[in-house]
Amino acid sequence: MGGAFLAAAVLARLGNRIGLPTIPLFILAGILLGPNTPGLVLVADPHDLEMLSLLGLVLLLFYLGLEFHMDDLKTGGRKMALAGGAYLALNVGAGLGFGFALGWGTAEALVLAGVLGISSSAIVTKVLVDLGRLGNPETRPILGIIVVEDIFLALYLAALQPVISGADSMAAAVGDAGKAFGFLLLLAAAARWGTKLIGRLIATRDNELLVISFLGAAVLVAGVSEWFGVADAIGAFMVGLMLGSTSSGARIRELVHPLRDAFGAIFFFAFGLSIAPGDLPTVLWPVLAAVAVTLLMNVLAGIVVARLYRFGPRPAANIATSLLARGEFALILATMAATAGLDERLSPFIAGYVLILAVLGPLAAGRANWLARVLPGRAARPARAPAEAEPVGVGQGA
Incomplete structure (x- = not known):
């Protein structure tokens, strides 16, 4: 375990020197030091x-929920x-079409729609x-698009879970989806109207007790979410959404930060352990095609959003590339697909797709x-939006 942490840290330090983000380097550490590559093997299985990997996933989404606020969607307004919506329509739509074109199956195409369609909040904000x-x-x-993506992701995962888990019939699939959405609505109602009560229950001046309380709440609700067919990560996200609006929210954000970083690194490292580099050449051309599709859709989305805000070419390019x-969301979908026994090529x-992008x-x-x-x-002055001048505070470092 110590070797896993240190290997991820060493590679991440080297990457920082040349301006690379940490996520692909954590994955690379798992690939190089896992059972599927020759040389030193730190973790054979x-x-x-x-369990630690799942905890990392829970903490990543819990932190994102802490940084997200219900008012963020209102602040940005109609634009x-x-x-x-335009970004998701272009990218998720292209991802779904690409998934069907590959011919790997309907469930696989739905997974690929999310993989190709949703940006990394962690990397974008960094x-x-x-x-x-x-x-x-x-x-x-840009941050507004991330907010909309986060909301879409919660609904998308809730709908996707019963589909990829292989419900026996349409009635069973509808029942599973209804159960999942019902539980998701219950969590949303708690986040909307139960904040004061939850804040009183969790409030304490002792940092040790506060850490134990929010960690227990996040993990427990994540586990219960799975019983109801909602992805555990989304259950943790909703807990973060609830606690972030309480009087203890600022302290929780500060206290969870090192836990998120440490166990998040293990999540990415563990994903790398499961990758056999020898399998990557078998999907090389689909990966390169998917990267090309994503590049094209992001450029189109950048142009559309820039015109909506009356920006010029430079802001449009910044939107497209940022x-x-x-x-992390693509890896969540990969974990769900592997658990559901979908096509092993996924x-x-x-x-490969995540590493390249x-x-x-x-x-x-x-x-x-x-x-x-x-x-x-041509370069144009950005349109003034006096009623919408507030910045959208989303997922800083999530």
């Missing part, structure tokens, strides 16, 4: 890290909803911070001016 773009006018729609990276496909995304964002030179339109 990926299942040895299964934010239109921008997020790119914006590292490049000093938080004050740019186009950053607001949202390019795929990461795991190496998603691994997690590296390519930040590099492309830093060179967005190259793309801006070939985009149509």
Whole structure:
């Protein structure tokens, strides 16, 4: 276990020196030091890290819920909803079409729609911070799109779970979906109207008791969510949504940060352990085709969103490249697909796709001016939006 942490840390430090994000490097550490590559094997059986890996996933989504607020969707107004809807329509639609074109199956196509369609909040926010773009006018729609993606993801996973789990009949699938949505609505109602009560129950001045309380709540609700057919990660997200609005929310965000970083690294490392590099060449051409589709759809989305906000080519290029990276959500879908026994090619496909875009995304964002030179339109002053001038505070470092 110590070797796994240290190996991930060493590779991440090396990557930071050349401007690479940590997520693909954690995965690479798992690939290099796992049972599927020659040389030193730190963890022979990926299942040895299964529980810690799941805890990392729960904490990643719990933290994202802490950073998300119900008012964020209202703050952005109509334009934010239109921008997020346009981005999802282009990317999820293209992903679904690509999945059916591969011919791997309907459930697999639905998984690929989410994999190709949803950006990595972790990498996107890190790119914006590292490049000093938080004050740019186009950053607001970028963060707004992430908000819409997060809402879509919660609903998408709730609908996808009964489909990929292989319900015996249409009636069973509808029943499973109804049960999942019912539980999701219950959690949403608790987040909307139960914040004061939950805040009183969890409030304490003792940091030790607060950590034990929020960690227990997140893991318990994640487990109960699975019983109801809702992905455990979404259950944790909803707990974060509830606790983030309480009087203890700021302290919880501070206290969970190191836990999220440590166990999140193990989640990505453990995913790398399950990847056999020898399988990657079998999906090389589909991966490259998927990367090309994602590049094209992001450029189109950047142009559409820029025109909606009356931005010029440079902001359009920044939008297109900033949202390019795929990461933690794609790996969540890969984990769900593997658990459901879907096509075994999905795991190496998603691994290769995430690795390429997690590296390519930040590099492309830093060179967005190259793309801006070939985009149509002229530089224009951004449209004023006096009623919508507040920034959208979403998932910083999530």
